[in-house]
Amino acid sequence: xxxxxxxxxxxxxxxxxxxxAFESIDTTNTYAKTxxxxxxxxxxxVIADDQLxxxxxxxxxxxxxxxxxxxxxxxxxxxIPPQSIGVLSLYAGVSVAAAIREVTGITPExxxxxxxxxxxxxxxxxxxxxxxxQDKLSAVVIGIGLNVNQSEFPSEIRETATSLMLAAGKVFxxxxxxxxxxxxxxxxxxxxxxxxxxxxLSLWNRYNRMFGKYISVSYQNTVxxxxxxxxxDDGGLIIQVNRDEQKVMAADVTIIKE
Amino acid sequence: xxxxxxxxxxxxxxxxxxxxxEVEEEGLRIRISKNSLNNIVAVSQPAAVTTHAAPAPxxxxxxxxxxxxxxxxxxxxxxxxEINSPIVGTVYRAPAPDADPYVEVGQIVQKGTVLCIVEAMxxxxxxxxxxxxxxxxxxxxxxxxxxxxxxxFLIEPV
Numbered sequence: 001x002x003x004x005x006x007x008x009x010x011x012x013x014x015x016x017x018x019x020x021a022f023e024s025i026d027t028t029n030t031y032a033k034t035x036x037x038x039x040x041x042x043x044x045x046v047i048a049d050d051q052l053x054x055x056x057x058x059x060x061x062x063x064x065x066x067x068x069x070x071x072x073x074x075x076x077x078x079x080i081p082p083q084s085i086g087v088l089s090l091y092a093g094v095s096v097a098a099a100i101r102e103v104t105g106i107t108p109e110x111x112x113x114x115x116x117x118x119x120x121x122x123x124x125x126x127x128x129x130x131x132x133x134q135d136k137l138s139a140v141v142i143g144i145g146l147n148v149n150q151s152e153f154p155s156e157i158r159e160t161a162t163s164l165m166l167a168a169g170k171v172f173x174x175x176x177x178x179x180x181x182x183x184x185x186x187x188x189x190x191x192x193x194x195x196x197x198x199x200x201l202s203l204w205n206r207y208n209r210m211f212g213k214y215i216s217v218s219y220q221n222t223v224x225x226x227x228x229x230x231x232x233d234d235g236g237l238i239i240q241v242n243r244d245e246q247k248v249m250a251a252d253v254t255i256i257k258e
Numbered sequence: 259x260x261x262x263x264x265x266x267x268x269x270x271x272x273x274x275x276x277x278x279x280e281v282e283e284e285g286l287r288i289r290i291s292k293n294s295l296n297n298i299v300a301v302s303q304p305a306a307v308t309t310h311a312a313p314a315p316x317x318x319x320x321x322x323x324x325x326x327x328x329x330x331x332x333x334x335x336x337x338x339x340e341i342n343s344p345i346v347g348t349v350y351r352a353p354a355p356d357a358d359p360y361v362e363v364g365q366i367v368q369k370g371t372v373l374c375i376v377e378a379m380x381x382x383x384x385x386x387x388x389x390x391x392x393x394x395x396x397x398x399x400x401x402x403x404x405x406x407x408x409x410x411f412l413i414e415p416v
Contacts, residue, residue, distance in 0.1 A: 082345045082346075083406060085345050085383075086380075087379075089379040089380045090379070127380065129381070130381055130383035130384075132385070135342070136344075219401060249379060249403065250377040250379060250380070
């Protein structure tokens with residue numbers, strides 16, 4: 001891929017203004033983090049055809065076939081109070097969901113906090129990393145893996161993963177999809193910068209597929225089960241466990257019963 | 259901490275003009291005081307030991323502890339550097355469940371060494387040391403939820 005391939009579709013002003021494109025890289029997040037530490041601007045984009053060490057949360061691997069999908073990271077410098085920092089995950093997920101709806105006509109589903117599904121299969125994973133200097137959030141790198149034209153998945157995720165092509169039955173121009181994702185990321189970002197977090201939460205609610213369902217939430221060593229109720233003001237997930245309500249800020253969530 | 263180390267501390271205390279010494283090492287805090295038993299100090303660590311200096315040797319040259327004026331300036335309390343959580347979230351002491359922890363007690367870290375990750379809603383935040391020093395105490399367990407500003411590590415500057 002070339003920077004020209006990418007730029008010719010872009011309609012954003014800041015997001016993607018500066019682009020680092022690679023045929024192959026360890027992970028785009030790590031590169032973007034280094035750039036952020038060196039003072040790169042907000043909206044700087046790092047994109048690769050192939051990630052040698054694409055990763056997810058807690059050291060998990062992200063599979064992506066070379067040249068078929070989008071794997072990229074971008075830098076933001078959000079003016080967000082530390083207690084609301086998790087809202088960035090909802091923001092990224094819902095931006096991708098809105099872009100998918102625009103390019104495919106299919107309404108995807110958001111799973112707390114930041115996964116995007118189509119027909120119950122994961123199409124996009126997001127891993128964000130905060131950079132703190134002296135206890136102050138100086139930048140966040142948001143890494144997005146979006147399956148676009150991949151048709152075959154490794155056997156262990158075949159039942160749980162999908163791509164835009166598998167869902168919509170046609171091939172997409174990856175860079176057109178990227179441009180649409182960046183457009184939604186940039187337009188929703190105003191809500192983060194002006195602290196209109198409720199806007200993000202209510203938009204996320206439109207794509208949510210969990211509320212009212214029986215879910216299992218696993219922490220490091222604990223599993224709790226209950227009904228997903230709603231988002232808390234800070235973006236946390238409120239679960240009803242028997243008669244009590246609990247708020248979760250970091251966990252793996254699985255829907256047990258529709 | 260072995261007995262000869264304790265004896266050494268006691269000797270240092272006896273020869274000095276200060277009223278007490280407090281040290282903390284690997285979670286064990288010990289305070290040695292010249293004052294009499296009616297002044298036992300509270301210690302907060304579970305494995306802590308409080309001990310008092312042996313009576314000064316009955317040598318004519320030794321200055322009796324009692325002559326230390328009660329208003330003598332105390333040693334400033336040893337204050338370790340705290341690393342606090344900048345956000346609400348869950349602590350991970352290792353990059354992956356089967357990986358080694360980033361740091362252990364006793365380890366020397368540099369400014370910028372990653373000490374742990376605090377996750378809030380899949381936003382992973384590496385917490386770095388903001389000074390060079392030795393990890394004296396780890397205040398959190400892997401997978402534990404933490405509050406804003408909760409202390410994660412105590413570091414002794416080196």
